[in-house]
Amino acid sequence: MRFKGTATVLGAAALVAGLSAPVSASATILNVADQASASSVINIEMTNLPASFGSVVNIEQCWKNDTDPTFNAIVHCDQSTADNQTIVGGNATKAYTVFNGPDLNLGENGCGPLFAGAPQCWIRLSGDSGNANDEFYPIVYGAVAPPTTTTTTTTTVVPPAEVPEAPMGVLLPLTAAALIGGTVVVSRRRRSASAA
């Protein structure tokens, strides 16, 4: 069994508690998970996956890793949110949804800041050979900046109609009232690190 005690989180990010040292040889988690949300998507980039993994890499979220002698993947990982990705040339990438709080299978275990005691959550990667060559990466939870909204209001003032001096009056130019009551521009400032 291979234990990867650290994971690299790339990209601009808000201050993250618990961000640890570089870099894993086989998997990189590209963004933090939202510490305030029950679920969020993390992007995992995997390289040099061993041939023994077979045609797919299996991805699970666990609340223990195999440095714990009691670790059992069936008991200590959420089997209902397990996912996978095809391996091509030893590489794979996956946008994987992680939970924060109770597990989604029975709700009696869990991990992350929203679970009692905030136990560490782990990504477990495994392949065909079962437990012998699985790898673990810590999930980092942190503040994820919400989308920013910018409001801009534009008003066009239409000049008053011209009053003719002649008693007969003149045809007044019709001015199409292109009155713009207000224009709201909403822009999202996306975090570069969260691009999938």
Place this chain on the structure above:
Amino acid sequence: MKIKSIIGTLVACGSVLSFVNVASASEPPDTGWDQNPDVVIGGGSDTTYNVMQRLEVLYNGAPGCSIDKGETATKGKCIDPTAAATGATNGNYDHDLFVGATPTGSSAGVDALRPGFNQYVPPIDYARSSSSGNAARLADLTYWGYAKDAIAVITFGSRSNLCVSQAQLQGIYSLTITNWDQLTDCNGAAYASAPIIPWAMNSASGTTASFNTFIAPVSSATNGRKLAPVPPSAAVAPFENDVKPLLADPGPDGVIGNADDDENNYIWWISYAAHLRYPYVKNGCSDGGSLNITSGTCSSGTLINSNLAKIGSTPGTAVLPSATTINNNSYPITRTIYHVTRNTDADCFGASGSTCGAGPEVVGADTGKGGAVREFTEWLCRATNAQHAVNPVTGLGYRSEILGAINAEGFQQAPLTNGYRCSVQT
């Protein structure tokens, strides 16, 4: 001595009663318990054989009545056949013994429970099925769907990363798509020219039924390859969930190792749960070699791995089978696996036609094997640990234990439906 014996018995009963897990007020007044341990046999599906064996073992060890352990004529029976419970009534009160007979396929198993059909040898009392019931079967039987699975489409060897649509699978099995260069991988690149060899599967298999439902009206039985006949027997389709017979097959010309048995050209399907958990059934050796699962080497031939295909109308929308795609129904070939009972033995509470009342109670037989089946079924379909007894060895509630057994075999637990942790067809 008699007074001491009586006092001793009272003390023992008091100790036992302190561990009694009293049934909830919502339990119906009649149960399947009769204080007699019954030996109850199940049969049918191969796909669900392993998971049901795990569940049977759990149930056999679940707490129940205090039993007579003395050298008496009632050794092994509940010690006191009175109305007062002497142990957990939401475990296995009678200490019935459940055991699974070797698989014959889902259809053969469920039909063995029905009047007018051939029984198993020995006769079975409940069935395992990896496909849903039809109207004729549901007239006699109730299907208790306790877990979910997917049908994984697989290719072999060097052919990987296949993205294939339902229409293309129909084309493959109707022989309108016959060459790999008519298909592309998930990067959009066409495969090199080579004949596609689609395999058939045992017709009694629920795994076959589920796949045929997906490719209907095409049937895999029409053009799917069968194993080379071994005289005097005719050719037969391979049993489900084991690729080794395919890899060992010499092909129609009877010669191992030439073009008509090139494993890289094969396509088949398999239970995703089996594929996930058991490398020994999804991989093998070509040309009759034996796979050493420890070393991953072949005694002869070449190691051939099977590869999961993505299913979808386009490579961009195609998905792999996984727990996530099974549970969110984004993978298009999912199925429920069932524990099947005679209606007279176990049916959902308040059943009216095909509609169940609210669970988790199960109604049916009061005594004997039928009553035992009834109580096992209710145990299987209870939704929470609060409704279950606690495993006296592990300390876990039996809902956790059942979930662990289901997940250990690669399945997903069924969604909570109407108070049952089973999807009920009745």
